[in-house]
Amino acid sequence: MPAPSRAFPLPPTPPLPFMPSLDYFCSRLFVESLMRAHAPQRQLRVLRVEPLPVDNSASILAVLTAGQTARPVGHFGLQVTFEADGEPARTERMVLKLKPPGHEVAGMLAGLAQACGGELARVYPGFAARSGFQHTHHRELALYAHHPSPLMPRIWGLHQDDETDEVYAILMEYFDAEEVELLNSVMQPEAWTDEHLRAALAQLAEWHAAHLVEPGAPGLPAWPDLPSEAYMQQLTPLWQGLLDNAAQHHPGLYGPERVAQLSEAIRQIPAYWAELAAAPKTLIHNDLNPRNTCFRRNAAGELQLCAYDWELATYHVPPYDVVELLSFVLDADRYHLRPHYLEYYRQQLHARTGRFADAEAFRRLAGLAALDFGLHRIGMYMMAHTVGPYPFLPRVVDSLFDTLTQLQPLRPEPAYA
Structure with missing residues (x-):
């Protein structure tokens, strides 16, 4: 994408002289x-x-x-x-x-x-x-x-x-539920089979590999909302406000232990973002979940993931999209599969880039991405959920906190290399 925050050139189309109906x-x-x-x-x-x-x-x-x-x-x-x-x-x-x-x-x-x-x-x-x-x-x-x-x-x-x-x-393109699979399947996470998840993860790895930017290399746009250490620190009052809102209005989801966990994440933003800053970034969808995806099958019967609504796209570490997707599609009976799918994605990404050989370091990277996802995107979801409830959101929150339990990103670790 173009680097300047307001330079998004498109092929010219005729201007409209008024706001049409x-x-x-x-x-x-x-x-x-x-x-x-x-x-x-x-x-x-x-x-x-x-x-x-x-x-x-x-x-x-x-x-x-x-x-x-x-x-x-x-x-x-x-x-x-x-x-x-x-x-x-x-x-x-x-x-x-x-x-x-x-x-x-x-x-x-x-x-x-x-x-x-x-x-x-x-x-x-x-x-x-x-x-x-x-x-x-x-x-x-x-x-x-x-x-x-x-x-x-x-x-x-x-x-x-x-x-x-x-x-x-x-x-x-118009998507017909009779012609594609898992269209708007946010309320049917169990419909995401191993075949669907492996296809999605392999194709995400291909996209992320194609748009990978090494740390310190030119290529990241100068957007005012691009995730970075400075951005996350400057918006600390917002992350705390979003967390306070979730705890106040949804104490069943955000009990004392979970609030303490994310409060500690806010406190550790400088430390954990020093690690993220040293890792490669890529162009992520940043809203990758069953509300915005479906699957086609080609003539050979192979699945092709299709993702739409790219309006929140940004640059972050590659596993960020995967953390979000798995939080949406893995219910409690499949939490134990999360490490398996993260490792499958890592293997696919490493095969295309040669940059992610260390499985433990990659799990660490996924855990740090989960902190950002929990503070920002889930915090914003919870704000909207306070005003108009989203039936899918409580299980997504539970799945996110299971991600944090499995990956333990707040433990001191050496910087990603």
């Missing part, structure tokens, strides 16, 4: 403009666009922000009939994702913090623009434009308008 965004004219800009070398003509039902429930940010803005926001299913390069007309099912600008998402989350009250409400405004959501509208479009991959949905068109009405649109 949803009907305009779903029209033949707009869809055709996206498709033509995305594939300028092709002769494209859209003949017809018809609505299709689509489930918006898995997109938490879109659902929450939709109630706070007058602009059309969300996912809209479309059946598009078009001609290309003189070939016979064809029909494809697509999804138009209309994204709110990041400042609206950040404002919505600030409102949730105020609704939670307490210390979180007091400290959150000072960090609202740095909690990871201020640039969500740019990052997802930039990923799709500059890093196409089998790991992503097929993209039919992108639209970014910063100058007039802040319109951000993605025209992408």
Whole structure:
């Protein structure tokens, strides 16, 4: 991705002189403009666009922000009939994702913090623009434009308008639950079989290896919310506020022992981030869980992971995505498999990079990633959970704390080498 925090160039699309209605965004004219800009070398003509039902429930940010803005926001299913390069007309099912600008998402989350009250409400405004959501509208479009991959949905068109009405649109592949596997399976973790997990971990290792950046090497962007030792220390009041909120409103999940564990993690941020700073980083999804993934099968019956909603993408150590995924899909009856899957991923990553030969050091790295995941992403989840409960979240929290129990990242260890 481009290095400057606000430089996310996309192929040009015609500017919009006004804020159109949803009907305009779903029209033949707009869809055709996206498709033509995305594939300028092709002769494209859209003949017809018809609505299709689509489930918006898995997109938490879109659902929450939709109630706070007058602009059309969300996912809209479309059946598009078009001609290309003189070939016979064809029909494809697509999804138009209309994204709110990041400042609206950040404002919505600030409102949730105020609704939670307490210390979180007091400290959150000072960090609202740095909690990871201020640039969500740019990052997802930039990923799709500059890093196409089998790991992503097929993209039919992108639209970014910063100058007039802040319109951000993605025209992408439509996923049908009858044609893909484990679509929005956040409430069915048991459906993630060993076959699914091994396929996902191997393909994540391939992605992470392809985007690996060695410590000290140029390549990391200058984003104000990029995880680093300085970032984590500067946001210490936010991590503490998120933890206090979870303990106050959800004492059954955040009992004294767990609160003490994460409080100690906050205290040790300088020490454990000195270790993380010495480790290679990669481009992570940063929201990799069954709300944002599914699987296709190719003609040979092999599974291909597909991850979408890349709006929180950032750079962190490679096992971060794996820690999150396993926290979502491993229930108590499969906690004992966590070390096995972490080791399988390490082997896959090492085979592609030659950088992760030491299994114990890698487990240490995964444990440190789990601390960041617990303080930041789970803390933010718990803030939203306080206002509107997420049924999947308690088991994810339990699984995360089992990760910390297994990996023991707060024990003194030599720096990662």
